Amino acid sequence: MRRPSLLTDMVSDDWPARQRILASSGILVMGRKSQELIQELEDLQPLIQAARASGVKILDPRTISELLSITAPVPARPDRGEPPITQQVTLPNPNSHSPLGRTLAPSEALELAPAPRPHGLEHYNLADFPMHATDVDSEIEIHFDITGNSVTEGKMSDMRSCFIDRLKRIKSMMISANSLPRRPTPVSEAWRNRQRHSSRDYEVTMVGLATEMRWAKSKNLMFVVEDETAQVRCIVKPPSEASEVHPALDGLMDDDVVGVSGYFLVGEGDPIFFVQDIHLPPLGVHSKSMAGQDRAVSAAFLSDTHVGSMTFLGPQWDKMITWFNSDPLARTIKYFVLSGDGVDGVGIYPGQDRHLSIKDLFQQYSELARLLEALPDWVDVIILPGNHDAVRPAEPQPALDPEVQQDYSDTTFVGNPCDFSLHGVRVLSYHGKSIDDFVATLRSVSYSQPERAMQAMLERRHLAPSWGGKTPLSPEPEDNLVISTVPDIFVTGHVHGHFVGNYKGTTMVHSSTWQNQTDFQRMLGFQPKPCILTVVNLHTFATASIPFA
Numbered sequence: 045m046r047r048p049s050l051l052t053d054m055v056s057d058d059w060p061a062r063q064r065i066l067a068s069s070g071i072l073v074m075g076r077k078s079q080e081l082i083q084e085l086e087d088l089q090p091l092i093q094a095a096r097a098s099g100v101k102i103l104d105p106r107t108i109s110e111l112l113s114i115t116a117p118v119p120a121r122p123d124r125g126e127p128p129i130t131q132q133v134t135l136p137n138p139n140s141h142s143p144l145g146r147t148l149a150p151s152e153a154l155e156l157a158p159a160p161r162p163h164g165l166e167h168y169n170l171a172d173f174p175m176h177a178t179d180v181d182s183e184i185e186i187h188f189d190i191t192g193n194s195v196t197e198g199k200m201s202d203m204r205s206c207f208i209d210r211l212k213r214i215k216s217m218m219i220s221a222n223s224l225p226r227r228p229t230p231v232s233e234a235w236r237n238r239q240r241h242s243s244r245d246y247e248v249t250m251v252g253l254a255t256e257m258r259w260a261k262s263k264n265l266m267f268v269v270e271d272e273t274a275q276v277r278c279i280v281k282p283p284s285e286a287s288e289v290h291p292a293l294d295g296l297m298d299d300d301v302v303g304v305s306g307y308f309l310v311g312e313g314d315p316i317f318f319v320q321d322i323h324l325p326p327l328g329v330h331s332k333s334m335a336g337q338d339r340a341v342s343a344a345f346l347s348d349t350h351v352g353s354m355t356f357l358g359p360q361w362d363k364m365i366t367w368f369n370s371d372p373l374a375r376t377i378k379y380f381v382l383s384g385d386g387v388d389g390v391g392i393y394p395g396q397d398r399h400l401s402i403k404d405l406f407q408q409y410s411e412l413a414r415l416l417e418a419l420p421d422w423v424d425v426i427i428l429p430g431n432h433d434a435v436r437p438a439e440p441q442p443a444l445d446p447e448v449q450q451d452y453s454d455t456t457f458v459g460n461p462c463d464f465s466l467h468g469v470r471v472l473s474y475h476g477k478s479i480d481d482f483v484a485t486l487r488s489v490s491y492s493q494p495e496r497a498m499q500a501m502l503e504r505r506h507l508a509p510s511w512g513g514k515t516p517l518s519p520e521p522e523d524n525l526v527i528s529t530v531p532d533i534f535v536t537g538h539v540h541g542h543f544v545g546n547y548k549g550t551t552m553v554h555s556s557t558w559q560n561q562t563d564f565q566r567m568l569g570f571q572p573k574p575c576i577l578t579v580v581n582l583h584t585f586a587t588a589s590i591p592f593a
């Protein structure tokens with residue numbers, strides 16, 4: 045479902061090519077509605093793969109939606125070479141009474157692939173981690189957490205308020221940072237005066253939400269810009285020396301707030317706005333706030349432990365606990381941030397049951413509590429939920445249920461995302477479900493480099509812009525997913541990679557998982573980077589990535 049809009053979908057122009065690809069795979073498409081559904085897909089391969097695996101030769105709207113439901117969780121772009129990741133890959137055998145799909149890959153035990161080691165144990169300097177965690181008291185200040193603060197009733201008016209609030213906040217960032225060439229004009233006013241703004245000498249600037257992005261045959265980017273007053277069709281030609289992340293080459297996320305400067309091409313047919321410049325919100329080089337010298341403790345980051353899954357890496361967890369109790373670096377770790385998918389959950393995808401070692405949800409959370417209890421006393425845990433957790437999936441997600449929290453000690457439960465400070469260091473922690481949408485939409489983003497999605501989030505000052513994509517959103521009257529304050533540390537998880545680095549002054553952490561490669565990931569050649577603990581010192585911002593795989 046798309047954000048409400050007055051425009052109908054435009055049919056893209058590559059249908060014959062798509063039809064040929066499907067026909068060459070022995071697949072026939074029945075009817076106009078099926079064609080429209082297929083036109084909306086970024087990549088045909090997951091659909092073809094699921095159809096082949098399920099023995100489907102004719103696609104009608106029902107089979108398409110069934111096949112997409114088993115390929116949908118993580119889409120991939122065809123030009124990246126990255127495989128999509130999902131959990132079940134076939135429809136149930138029509139001749140069988142089992143609801144489960146047929147197995148495509150053997151499920152024997154996997155060899156544990158070595159994780160890349162950005163730093164080894166010998167590569168960090170203890171002088172950069174100068175203080176023991178026991179020397180300071182805990183100091184966690186929460187700036188945003190939806191828990192107990194969700195006010196949406198899910199009405200159309202809430203959705204409208206949410207998008208108007210987003211537009212207003214990001215537009216005012218652009219205006220106050222002088223990042224637009226002139227004061228923006230409402231879309232209706234620019235349209236009314238389109239005859240006047242029909243040459244380079246009389247350019248106009250508008251700010252609105254981008255929708256219906258597509259590339260024309262000419263390789264120009266087409267999209268619609270919409271504000272509270274009107275919508276206008278836009279076209280932009282990629283500048284000759286544009287970098288790959290220029291929106292004209294990289295693409296725009298649905299519902300991104302963008303500024304456009306240019307003029308109307310008025311002639312035969314409907315006038316269209318010829319964009320000379322696209323403006324994203326401002327993002328200068330951030331100057332970090334550091335914890336004082338007398339609070340120079342560290343925070344450790346991890347995500348996606350998926351406790352309860354058969355692929356949870358128990359022996360490696362024990363190895364980490366031994367490390368915590370023996371390594372001098374571990375004595376500096378005051379905080380342990382777990383950014384969602386702490387447990388594998390129950391009923392998250394069809395056929396999940398056969399991949400679970402703990403089939404009861406409460407027992408999964410009890411086991412996670414037991415595993416975290418083994419951390420030394422000086423470590424305070426902060427837990428936020430992810431898409432496998434037992435809270436509403438719509439983001440912002442509230443913290444785990446109080447009943448679940450009872451089993452945990454020294455733990456702060458927060459929502460997803462959560463904006464908080466540790467000794468004055470501003471941390472934005474987000475599970476990262478929207479990385480799926482960034483991978484599906486932007487050409488520069490792939491699963492092997494989730495940090496590119498994080499950069500794209502910072503650049504558009506929004507964690508999950510697209511309504512109706514892979515990320516369920518809760519339409520709160522205030523759009524809490526706008527990144528109002530650039531964080532000192534930005535952390536995500538969800539796609540089971542690992543990264544630590546700097547982007548425009550922000551320390552970026554893509555937290556590692558504790559789940560081994562799943563059968564399906566293995567079949568597709570997707571290699572997660574499990575069991576890497578990322579440690580960041582809050583005074584020096586030195587980082588260490590400790591591998592336990």
Ligand SMILES: [Fe+2]
Nearest residue numbers: 348385538539
């Ligand atoms: Fe996960």
Ligand SMILES: [Fe+2]
Nearest residue numbers: 385430431538
């Ligand atoms: Fe996740």
